[in-house]
Amino acid sequence: MSTIASLKVGQLGIIVEENQHSIPLKLLEMGCLPGAEVEMIQVAPLNDPMYICVNGSHVAIRKEVASKIKITNLDCTDGEK
Amino acid sequence: MGKSKIQVSLIGNPNTGKTSLFNSLTGLHQKVGNYPGITVDKKQGACKLSEGKEAIITDLPGTYSINPTSIDESVALKVLQDTSNSNFPDVLVVVADAENLKRNLLLFTQVQDFGIPTILVINMADQMEKKGISIDFEGLERKLQTKVILISAKKNRGIQNLKVAIENYQSLKSNANFKETAKKIDATYFDRLQEVNPKKSIYELWLGLTQKNVVIAHNEDFSDFSDDVSKLNQYQHKETIYRYQYINSILKDNYTIDRSKGQDLRSFLDKIFTHKIGGYLIFLTILVLIFQSIFNWATIPMDFIDELFGSLSEVIKGTLPEGKLTDLLTDGIIPGIGGVLIFIPQIAILFFLIAVLEESGYMSRVVFLMDKIMRPFGLSGKSVIPLISGTACAIPAVMATRTISSWKERLITILITPFTTCSARLPVYAILIAIIIPSKKVLGIFNLQGLTLLGLYGLGFITALIAAFILHKTLKVKSKSFFVIEMPDYKLPSLKNILFTVLEKTKSFVLEAGKIILPISILLWFLATHGPSSYTKVEEEFNASISEQLTAEELAQQIASLKLEKSYIGIAGKTIEPIVKPLGYDWKIGIGLITSFAAREVFIGTLATIYSIEGVEDEGTIKERMEAEINPKTGGKRFNFATGMSLLIFYAFAMQCMATLAIVQRETKSWRWPLLQLVGMGILAYVSALLVYQLLQ
Known part of the structure; x- marks a missing residue:
């Protein structure tokens, strides 16, 4: 299953209910909730950290955490690159 | 009413304009104090309400949640639990920004559960239309059962309404909901938790259990609950x-936002500032511009302060009757104060520029870009800000580490920050470079002296990284590292906020550094002007032994110099001479090293006194005098290339700043870490200077 870390810049995904306890509390509190839409805005060199927009919150997280949050990939047509 | 002053606490997510609101409410009537037992500054100010009533506003550090992940964030929780404190809030004002209302309301609901009347302020009203936001205030007030006030802190709108709401806080009812939530999570579990202490609210107990490390005092025994960490986490x-x-x-019927609006500029700027190559180039350019402006803009006011205090000493010397007290004032206290104030221009300019970068939202992009690069050294992207601040002064830089949530990353950042070339090293570098490095052009355009200075900056930074790497590999510190940083929308910085920040940081520098440097200056003055019994006889013996060929002035200078040699500090210099000799120094330089422990730049002043020069205002004279100083053993110059380089290296590495050590002690709550800095950096400085001197000699 894909995770936030597997999103390409411009792609969207939905955080799944399953395995939600691996989402750190702090991220959950910042709006990274199951069912929320995630957009990959930008990645730093070596894909780390990752700059995402989730539930209207723009945050940067490390790849290590991003790869723990499972999503369903929404095929994205308006993504660039 | 029991009290005449209403205690108000401002709480809210970072980047919501909370501080702007605080500035609007209190104006210049602010003071920064300390929370007992917490290192974070407490910002407070008075706010006039109607009919002579007054509110005391406390600005709590920004936080996303009541479950803290950094020192800064833990303050809010501590304040809300500390019911016996005289500043315990009568009413809370939660500041939210219109764009991120949903996320901001999380903190609101957490805070409301404390049962304190809570007002919701929605800021950035001026941005709502542009961002496609519409809010039904009445609906929101009904649902949240409290006052909701729309303001624009930037444009100073809605502030009056807020003041009225604060004044009438007693009409608000407290609206704690946690009981319901607890029932939904696991009713039996929370019933059991309530039994631990039936007198306390279930929310207090729950926070006591989940935030054991933060909550100041709790007498409850949670041992039945704390074993099951995964359950706790799950709940x-x-x-x-x-x-x-x-x-x-709540928001369903009362709040709409069109996410497609107002995002164009943001994504355009993000593409530029976080670009994989361009982003770094822009950051580098900004760094160069910052250093340029510090050098170009700060010299004029610094020279002015220097001369001001020099002539102040002169004037007082001329007007007051001669005596110990006058000497103490003109040679101890005034230079001591001047030695602190001289750094204000550099520090203020640097903090002005950093505040612009932070307010505009750019700094978060730097953190994003630098995180991966800093991580192999045990640092975080957030360490970049302290390291830049460190080029002005390590004191505010150490304080700037409070936003780093991982204790290990924060500790390493604190420990290595003093390696960055701070402004106190500059006068020492400048004079030594002027003496030992010829002012010539290399490769046609670069000035060799300038390049040397740049090299010293580079040396400081690289050493900081190497030290960080070693600490990262050797320090066994337990720490939960969790990195998340909000990328706020770009905005035009408000000059007013920036000036407030500069004022506050400069003030804290003057106080923190001043309370260390001033007493040490006085102590040094005492040690340099007093000595054992032989000290008082200097004048007589000297007069007896020397013929009258000298002019009165020369005679006075020689006596002064000889007196210093016989003073306590002169004796100390002679005592350490065998230790510093292998580095190429004599006892006079040794005295300079000792006095530098108050602050590095004192070195120049000390040498000036030793070489019996009046005042340091004219750098030409002290430089010429240093150049002319002869090493009696070799007959060559005392400040030759080898000694000069050895001194430069020593000053680059040694931890010669009492004020920084004191701040590190305060921030780490232990003497272990400042001692490690003092000893570790001292050994590195000594060994490197020794090697440099022995190789170049």
Whole structure:
């Protein structure tokens, strides 16, 4: 299953209910909730950290955490690159 | 009313304009104090309400949640639990920004559960239309059962309404909901928790259990509960999810936002500033511009302060009757104060520029870009800001580490910050470079002296990274590292806020550094002007032994110099001479090293006194005098290339700043870390200077 870390810049995904306890509390509190839409805005060199927009919150997280949050990939047509 | 002053606490997420609101409410009537037992500054100010009533506003550091992940964030929780404190809030004002209302309301619901009347302020009203936001205030007030006030802190709108609401806080009812939430999560679990202490609210107990490390005093025994960490974690997750469900139900009919609006500029700027190559180039350019401006803009006011205090000493010397007290004032206290104030221009300019970068939202992009690069050294992207601040002064830089949530990353950042070339090293570098490095052009355009200075900056920075790497590999520190940084929308910085920040940081520098440097200056003055019994005889013996060929002035200078040699500090210099000799120094330089422990730049002043020069205002004279100083053993110059380089290296590495050590002690709550800095950096400085001197000699 894909995770936030597997999103390409411009792609969207939905955080799944399953395995939600691996989402750190702090991220959950910042709006990274199951069912929320995630957009990959930008990645730093070596894909780390990752700059995402989730539930209207723009945050940067490390790849290590991003790869723990499972999503369903929404095929994205308006993504660039 | 029991009290004439209403205690108000401002709480809110970072980047919501909370500080702007605080500035609007209190104006210049602010003071920064300390929370007892907490290192974070407490910002407070008075706010006039109607009819002579007054509110005391406390600005709590920004936080996303009541579950803290950094020192800064833990303050809010501590304040809300500390019911016996005289500043315990009568009413809370939660500041939210219109764009991120949903996320901001999480903190609101957490805070409301404390049962304190809570007002919701929605800021950035001026941005709402542009961002496609519409809010039904009446609906929101009904649902949240409290006052909701729309303001624009930037444009100073809605502030009066807020003041009225604060004044009438007693009409608000407290609206704690946690009981319901707890029932939904696991009723039996929370019933059991309530039994631990039936007198306390279930929310207090829950926070006492989940935030054991933060809550100041709790007498409860949670041993039945703390074993099951995964359950605790699971319930915290559930709590958050229920809170969001509640928030969604509130916002459903009362709040809409068109996410497609107002994002163009943001994504355009993000493409530029976080570009994989261009982003770094822009950051580098900004760094160069910052250093340029510090050098170009700060010299004029610094020279002015220097001369001001020099002539102040002269004037007082001329007007007051001669005596110990006058000497203390003109040679101890005034230079001591001047030695602190001289750094204000550099520090103020640097903080002005950093505040612009932070306010505009750019700094978060730097953190994003630098995180991966800093990580192999045990640092975080957030360490970049302290390291830049460190080029002005390590004191505010160490304080700037409070936002780093991982204790290990924060500790390493604190420990290595003193390696960055701070402004106190500059006068020492400048004079030594002028003496030992010829002023010639290399490769046609670069000035060799300038390049040397640049090299010293580079040396400081690289050593900082190497030290960080070693600490990262050797320090066994338990720490939960969790990195998340909000990328706020770009905005035009408000000059007013920036000036407030500069004022506050400069003030804290003057106080922190001043309270260390001033007494040490006085102590040094005492040690340099007093000595054992032989000291008092200097004048007589000297007069007897020297013929009258000298002019009166020369005679006075020689006596002064000889007196210093016989003073306590002169004796100390002679004592350490065998230790510093292998580095190429004599006892006079040794005295300079000792006095430098108050602050590095004192070195120049000390040498000036030793070489019996009046005042240091004219750098030409002290430089010429240093150049002319002869090493009696070799007959060559005392400040030759080898000694000069050895001194430069020593000053680059040694931890010669009492004020920084004191701040590190305060921030780490232990003498272990400042001692490690003092000893570790001292050994590195000594060994490197030794090697340099022995190789170049």
